[in-house]
Amino acid sequence: MNGRLWLVPGLAIRNLRRQARRSLLTALAMVLGVAVLAFARTLGDGAHEDWVDAGVRLGSGHIAMQAPRFQASRDLKDRLSGDARARSTAWLAEPRVAERVVLTASRLEVQGLASSAASAVPIMITGVDPVVEAEFSQLSDRVVEGRYLADGDRLHAFVGTRLAARLELKVGSRLVLSAQDGSGDIASQLVRVAGIFRTGLPEADAGIVHIPLSTAQEWLGVGDAVTTIAVLLESGWVADDVLARLADRADDDPDVAAVGWRQAMPELDAAIRIDDWGDYIFNFVLYGIITLAIVNTVLMSVVYRTREFGVLQALGLTKGETAAVVVTEGMVLTAISGIVGLVLGLAVTWVFFRHGMDYSGMMEGEFEFGGVVMDPVIIPTFRWPQVGRSLGVIAVVGMLASLYPAYRATRIDVAEATKFET
Amino acid sequence: MSDIAAVRTDNVWKVFQHDGMSVEAVRGVTITIERGEFVVLAGPSGSGKTTLLNLCGGLTRPSRGGVWIDGEDLTVMRERDLARLRLERVGFVFQDYNLLPVLTAEENAEFTLLLRGMADADRHQRVRDIFEAVGIAGLEDRRPPKLSGGQQQRVAVARAVVGEPALVLADEPTANLDRASSDALLDLMTDLNQQRGTTFVFATHDPRLMERARRLIHLVDGAIDTDDRRA
Numbered sequence: 001m002n003g004r005l006w007l008v009p010g011l012a013i014r015n016l017r018r019q020a021r022r023s024l025l026t027a028l029a030m031v032l033g034v035a036v037l038a039f040a041r042t043l044g045d046g047a048h049e050d051w052v053d054a055g056v057r058l059g060s061g062h063i064a065m066q067a068p069r070f071q072a073s074r075d076l077k078d079r080l081s082g083d084a085r086a087r088s089t090a091w092l093a094e095p096r097v098a099e100r101v102v103l104t105a106s107r108l109e110v111q112g113l114a115s116s117a118a119s120a121v122p123i124m125i126t127g128v129d130p131v132v133e134a135e136f137s138q139l140s141d142r143v144v145e146g147r148y149l150a151d152g153d154r155l156h157a158f159v160g161t162r163l164a165a166r167l168e169l170k171v172g173s174r175l176v177l178s179a180q181d182g183s184g185d186i187a188s189q190l191v192r193v194a195g196i197f198r199t200g201l202p203e204a205d206a207g208i209v210h211i212p213l214s215t216a217q218e219w220l221g222v223g224d225a226v227t228t229i230a231v232l233l234e235s236g237w238v239a240d241d242v243l244a245r246l247a248d249r250a251d252d253d254p255d256v257a258a259v260g261w262r263q264a265m266p267e268l269d270a271a272i273r274i275d276d277w278g279d280y281i282f283n284f285v286l287y288g289i290i291t292l293a294i295v296n297t298v299l300m301s302v303v304y305r306t307r308e309f310g311v312l313q314a315l316g317l318t319k320g321e322t323a324a325v326v327v328t329e330g331m332v333l334t335a336i337s338g339i340v341g342l343v344l345g346l347a348v349t350w351v352f353f354r355h356g357m358d359y360s361g362m363m364e365g366e367f368e369f370g371g372v373v374m375d376p377v378i379i380p381t382f383r384w385p386q387v388g389r390s391l392g393v394i395a396v397v398g399m400l401a402s403l404y405p406a407y408r409a410t411r412i413d414v415a416e417a418t419k420f421e422t
Numbered sequence: 423m424s425d426i427a428a429v430r431t432d433n434v435w436k437v438f439q440h441d442g443m444s445v446e447a448v449r450g451v452t453i454t455i456e457r458g459e460f461v462v463l464a465g466p467s468g469s470g471k472t473t474l475l476n477l478c479g480g481l482t483r484p485s486r487g488g489v490w491i492d493g494e495d496l497t498v499m500r501e502r503d504l505a506r507l508r509l510e511r512v513g514f515v516f517q518d519y520n521l522l523p524v525l526t527a528e529e530n531a532e533f534t535l536l537l538r539g540m541a542d543a544d545r546h547q548r549v550r551d552i553f554e555a556v557g558i559a560g561l562e563d564r565r566p567p568k569l570s571g572g573q574q575q576r577v578a579v580a581r582a583v584v585g586e587p588a589l590v591l592a593d594e595p596t597a598n599l600d601r602a603s604s605d606a607l608l609d610l611m612t613d614l615n616q617q618r619g620t621t622f623v624f625a626t627h628d629p630r631l632m633e634r635a636r637r638l639i640h641l642v643d644g645a646i647d648t649d650d651r652r653a
Contacts, residue, residue: 007536014524311520314481315581316509316537318502415482418516419472 008321011312012328019301023333026297030337031344033290037283038345038390042380043357044279048272049381052236055268056261057138058204061105061230062239063246064264065092068257070227071264076110076182079225084255088229091249100242103232105129105136108216108225112179114159114209116167123163123207125177127216127226136232139197139210146171146195153212156194160205164196171195177209182222189219236261237383287397294401298330302405309409310417319410326406327399334398342390349380356380426493428589428621429455429478434487436473436644447473449644450487455637457588458619460612462626462635470644471625472593478623479512479591480504492588509537513582513620515592519574521566521581527573528553528562531580538585552580556610572603579607583614589621590614596628608634 016023056062064071065088070078080088085106092101108127113120130149134140139158140148149158157177159169167175173193181187191211199205217224233239239260246258262269302309309322317325360376436448448470455461455478463471476482477489480496489496491511496504508514513534521530528549535545553559556576566574575595582590592611596604612634614620624631632638640648 011524018524307520308522311516311522313505314479314508314514315534316505318505320502413482415473415476418481418514418520 008324009328011325012332015301016329016333022297026293027333027337029293030290030334031341033286034338034341034394035345035348037286038342039348040282041386041390042349042382043378045381045383045386047378048275049236050375050378051268051272052261054138054375055265056232057136058199060228060264062233062236062261063231063243064259065229065231066227066257066259067255071259074111076180076220076222076227079222079227081255082224085226085229087253088256091246092231097242097245100233100238101231102234103132103136105132105230106213106226107228107230108213108220108222109227110179110220112177114163114167114175114177116169116173116175118168119166121163121166123209125179125209125211125216127213128210129213133210136230142197142199143195144198146193148195149210149212153194154215155191156212157191158195158197158210159193160208161196161198162202162206166206169193179220181220187219287393291397291401294330294334294398295404297333298326298402298405299408301329302326302409306412306417309412310414313412313414314418322409323406326409327402330402330405331398334394334401338394342387346382349382352380427454428457428459428492429623430490431477432488434477434484434489436477436482437485446644448477451646453639453646455621455623457621459621459637460615460635461623461637461639462632463624463639463641464626464632465641469641471641474641475591475593475623475625479514480508509534511588513585513587513590515578515582515590515595517594517597519578521574521577523566526563526565527558527569527577530577531584533581534585548584552584556580557606571598575599575607579610583620586618589623592622592624594626595624596626596631604630
């Protein structure tokens with residue numbers, strides 16, 4: 001049966017070679033299409049990774065370990081006690097989780113008021129470990145005046161440009177922070193501006209104040225409690241997996257909840273989903289064009305070879321085998337050009353992998369999207385599962401595009417097709 | 423087995439719909455062609471020769487009546503079984519050769535053997551033998567466009583008989599050939615008929631082929647006008 005098995009692919013490949021120019025043109029269109037799709041996908045993934053990274057570094061990490069009601073209440077009474085904090089830290093140290101964790105930052109967050117002689121403004125006060133936070137948060141990279149908090153600081157504050165403007169603050173200026181303390185009483189703390197940052201996000205620049213964690217704990221009378229342990233992972237792609245593991249642990253603990261970045265930053269999640277849908281539509285249109293190109297080539301080939309298919313069937317080829325010849329032609333054409341296109345797309349990705357693709361010429365000033373400021377330089381992200389998915393889609397496209405021509409080939413009237421034509 | 427006819431038709435009709443009109447291409451033909459016969463279907467254009475040939479080979483299904491090859495009723499067969507029957511028991515020679523241009527002469531000839539799953543060595547030996555017999559040895563690796571009309575028709579004959587089918591149906595096999603090539607081809611098919619007992623049924627206008635027929639069936643308007651057996 002060997003000969004018969006090889007007959008179908010053998011005929012298919014020879015037919016493609018016979019129509020070399022047509023096959024080549026179709027393949028070229030596919031190569032370019034798939035290359036564009038592959039590069040666009042890696043660029044899109046890279047952009048999303050950038051956005052998530054920017055969002056989680058400004059916010060509460062890929063995952064935040066908090067008291068169950070803190071995400072909704074933002075109230076100091078919903079804080080992690082010392083014990084709850086210790087349990088969370090232990091879960092984060094478990095091997096399957098720890099291998100994905102890059103950094104953890106304990107924070108004490110409280111809503112309050114910042115006031116100076118000029119004005120008073122509602123803000124979010126965050127007590128941070130200056131050394132850890134300098135590595136974790138993007139704020140330390142956005143200093144426009146002075147410096148970020150440092151180890152040994154006590155009554156220092158790091159404020160945004162808009163807040164500084166409203167309160168007429170400069171580096172060294174004093175301001176008073178007021179908030180409800182751990183027992184519900186209003187407490188105030190005098191601090192001095194160590195540095196001023198600018199993120200480009202109006203709400204961050206006007207509403208975030210960092211002070212040392214120890215100062216916040218002492219001022220608010222909460223001992224060693226924190227409200228959040230922010231967890232930074234190696235990549236956003238592993239967040240769902242790690243979150244599931246931590247949530248599984250937290251399910252049995254009434255004092256701790258694991259909150260993913262999607263829940264903590266719904267606007268960023270929505271922005272990425274919307275962008276993804278845009279990509280899907282782009283992919284759908286491009287794959288649709290590719291599909292039609294293959295349908296056209298294979299169908300033309302079937303129509304052109306009506307007589308040959310008639311002869312093949314007259315000689316004993318079954319309709320199923322006839323269809324298999326046509327589908328194989330489409331699949332071979334799609335597979336070869338799809339793989340070449342994918343390799344080309346990934347080669348382009350590799351070119352931009354080191355320095356990224358710089359969109360700064362297309363952006364005036366800062367561009368905010370989904371609650372984060374977009375970095376104008378996007379580094380494409382290569383992921384094997386994405387390559388696997390692309391290959392799967394290419395195979396499906398090849399199969400679908402060949403079905404109708406294959407059907408047409410099986411419907412040939414053998415007697416009519418083999419008839420002598422003058 | 424030997425008393426079963428190679429082909430039999432019983433009151434077979436073929437009606438085509440053309441521009442909303444019914445065209446009766448074959449009208450109530452009943453014939454029995456025994457094994458080893460050398461039969462010519464003759465008649466003017468449009469008399470139904472090719473359609474009757476196609477009905478006998480299972481290339482088209484009758485509108486009414488029955489067709490049997492080796493006693494098997496073609497009208498009740500599924501497409502797959504019909505393809506199998508054509509592969510194993512019928513050889514076709516078409517007027518314009520109908521060789522596959524992507525295959526070499528040898529690959530064209532061995533196509534049905536490949537479909538039957540014959541081993542490589544046996545297949546190649548059979549093709550070499552038949553190429554020798556039909557006088558085209560040495561042309562195995564040429565593709566059809568590189569062969570003359572006579573050579574292509576010999577490849578087509580080789581393809582039709584290489585599987586040793588019980589029945590070979592040939593539609594105007596000499597129509598596109600010069601006299602010398604025609605004569606050579608007819609000698610070849612006569613030899614195959616006499617030496618191997620292969621049943622041949624031709625549809626033709628060619629008087630030289632009619633002269634060689636041992637049975638001449640004349641069709642007029644889709645029906646049998648005369649059916650002459652010769653010694």
